[in-house]
Amino acid sequence: xxxxxxxxxxxxxxxxxxxxxxxxxxxxxxxxxxxxxxxxxxxxxxxxxxxxxxxxxxxxxxxxxxxxxxxxxxxxxxxxxxxxxxxxxxxxxxxxxxxxxxxxxxxxxxxxxxxxxxxxxxxxxxxxxxxxxxxxxxxxxxxxxxxxxxxxxxxxxxxxxxxxxxxxxxxxxxxxxxxxxxxxxxxxxxxxxxxxxxxxxxxxxxxxxxxxxxxxxxxxxxxxxxxxxxxxxxxxxxxxxxxxxxxxxxxxxxxxxxxxxxxxxxxxxxxxxxxxxxxxxxxxxxxxxxxxxxxxxxxxxxxxxxxxxxxxxxxxxxxxxxxxxxxxxxxxxxxxxxxxxxxxxxxxxxxxxxxxxxxxxxxxxxxxxxxxxxxxxxxxxxxxxxxxxx
Amino acid sequence: xxxxxxxxxxxxxxxxxxxxxxxxxxxxxxxxxxxxxxxxxxxxxxxxxxxxxxxxxxxxxxxxxxxxxxxxxxxxxxxxxxxxxxxxxxxxxxxxxxxxxxxxxxxxxxxxxxxxxxxxxxxxxxxxxxxxxxxxxxxxxxxxxxxxxxxxxxxxxxxxxx
Numbered sequence: 001x002x003x004x005x006x007x008x009x010x011x012x013x014x015x016x017x018x019x020x021x022x023x024x025x026x027x028x029x030x031x032x033x034x035x036x037x038x039x040x041x042x043x044x045x046x047x048x049x050x051x052x053x054x055x056x057x058x059x060x061x062x063x064x065x066x067x068x069x070x071x072x073x074x075x076x077x078x079x080x081x082x083x084x085x086x087x088x089x090x091x092x093x094x095x096x097x098x099x100x101x102x103x104x105x106x107x108x109x110x111x112x113x114x115x116x117x118x119x120x121x122x123x124x125x126x127x128x129x130x131x132x133x134x135x136x137x138x139x140x141x142x143x144x145x146x147x148x149x150x151x152x153x154x155x156x157x158x159x160x161x162x163x164x165x166x167x168x169x170x171x172x173x174x175x176x177x178x179x180x181x182x183x184x185x186x187x188x189x190x191x192x193x194x195x196x197x198x199x200x201x202x203x204x205x206x207x208x209x210x211x212x213x214x215x216x217x218x219x220x221x222x223x224x225x226x227x228x229x230x231x232x233x234x235x236x237x238x239x240x241x242x243x244x245x246x247x248x249x250x251x252x253x254x255x256x257x258x259x260x261x262x263x264x265x266x267x268x269x270x271x272x273x274x275x276x277x278x279x280x281x282x283x284x285x286x287x288x289x290x291x292x293x294x295x296x297x298x299x300x301x302x303x304x305x306x307x308x309x310x311x312x313x314x315x316x317x318x319x320x321x322x323x324x325x326x327x328x329x330x331x332x333x334x335x336x337x338x339x340x341x342x343x344x345x346x347x348x349x350x351x352x353x354x355x356x357x358x359x360x361x362x363x364x365x366x367x368x369x370x371x372x373x374x375x376x377x378x379x380x381x382x383x384x385x386x387x388x389x390x
Numbered sequence: 391x392x393x394x395x396x397x398x399x400x401x402x403x404x405x406x407x408x409x410x411x412x413x414x415x416x417x418x419x420x421x422x423x424x425x426x427x428x429x430x431x432x433x434x435x436x437x438x439x440x441x442x443x444x445x446x447x448x449x450x451x452x453x454x455x456x457x458x459x460x461x462x463x464x465x466x467x468x469x470x471x472x473x474x475x476x477x478x479x480x481x482x483x484x485x486x487x488x489x490x491x492x493x494x495x496x497x498x499x500x501x502x503x504x505x506x507x508x509x510x511x512x513x514x515x516x517x518x519x520x521x522x523x524x525x526x527x528x529x530x531x532x533x534x535x536x537x538x539x540x541x542x543x544x545x546x547x548x549x550x551x552x
């Protein structure tokens with residue numbers, strides 16, 4: 001029989017997280033700090049709206065680009081929160097999570113051999129999506145000494161004549177790093193000079209704990225070269241509803257809508273109705289969750305300080321990214337031993353790119369009680385490691 | 391939210407939390423938090439540090455009731471005087487002045503149905519200014535003080551996700 005598979009797909013490495021997941025799921029009583037989604041359930045009024053839409057029999061397709069009512073709410077929201085102006089009719093597309101937007105954005109923009117700059121550590125899907133779209137991923141290794149921000153110099157060094165697109169994954173999963181206005185201005189200047197487009201994944205945009213998140217699309221001359229990706233998963237604790245959106249130049253959105261139309265048809269209708277309510281009445285919930293995350297973030301950083309574990313202060317998302325280089329182990333070894341010996345699961349930094357070596361991603365989308373228990377175990381573990389070294 | 395509101399939001403859900411922990415989680419100075427707590431105790435903003443108990447799950451029998459009370463307000467006193475006469479009974483848990491169809495909402499705890507009804511008929515109804523009462527016995531507490539009592543939160547998320 002002929003080989004049924006496409007070579008390009010087979011070549012793609014499975015996510016490093018998958019391997020670890022298989023080990024963890026074998027252990028019954030493990031505490032996990034490895035989850036990349038909120039611990040909060042979707043606020044009740046939003047769920048209620050979803051239920052209501054089902055009761056009313058809103059069980060049909062919406063237009064390909066999504067409910068116009070929702071697109072209008074999204075544009076109002078982006079204006080009020082991030083000072084960017086988009087046309088709901090031509091510059092906005094509702095997608096199945098931010099993930100779909102990443103995929104079809106690259107497919108709409110990349111020609112064979114176009115280079116895509118991907119700063120890492122970062123979310124696992126940029127690289128495979130770039131490959132599947134025929135592009136060539138070029139990795140920029142972010143550095144701990146820059147608090148894992150992207151600098152203009154790093155960007156300049158990576159640019160070639162073939163560079164077309166920069167992925168800008170901030171606030172960042174897994175590091176928790178943010179890009180402040182000045183950082184973005186420096187990057188934007190390079191993008192304009194070198195005529196590069198930006199795919200800005202701002203799915204954690206509501207979760208910052210220093211200055212308010214700045215969207216690179218709000219900087220002068222950037223809107224026309226930026227795809228702004230966002231969604232409801234992290235901000236409104238709506239991961240399972242699978243709802244995101246992308247805003248950008250009309251000509252790109254039109255092509256993306258075409259792919260979306262053939263591949264997906266439209267995002268889930270019930271979720272779209274619920275999301276309208278999320279944007280109209282959900283600001284208070286978002287603020288409450290942000291405050292809870294911020295408290296846990298401070299709690300973890302203090303716990304690290306007390307046990308002498310090195311960690312830069314991250315100001316975004318719900319992850320901390322402590323450094324474990326002092327123990328002379330790889331991230332993988334550390335995470336595996338920590339799991340075997342203390343039954344706590346954290347994700348090795350290398351799951352998010354080679355530059356994550358020497359770091360762990362610890363999620364604080366968990367209750368303080370759970371974090372306390374886990375930190376007790378972490379302290380126990382590293383105390384033992386340090387004692388062995390002596 | 392200012393520091394005071396943040397502290398209150400925190401201890402409203404967990405009164406056992408320590409000063410150190412509050413200060414870490416709010417990113418505030420420990421001494422400042424301690425002073426704020428003390429000030430709020432003195433000002434009567436913080437009235438106590440109670441424990442939320444689901445008595446249903448113990449072997450101790452308790453009966454709770456909500457009683458609607460209609461009263462005649464007194465000249466120069468309004469409802470305060472009659473409210474005081476009611477809240478002084480130790481078996482009374484709370485007394486609220488209510489807008490609408492009746493005046494005072496009294497919540498009450500007793501060992502038995504008999505004890506509660508005895509209080510209503512012999513003490514509450516016997517007050518001169520009380521015009522009428524309507525007693526509602528509580529059959530089940532689903533949620534109390536913002537906490538769901540009838541089921542536990544379970545983390546149903548996948549153990550590891552990107």
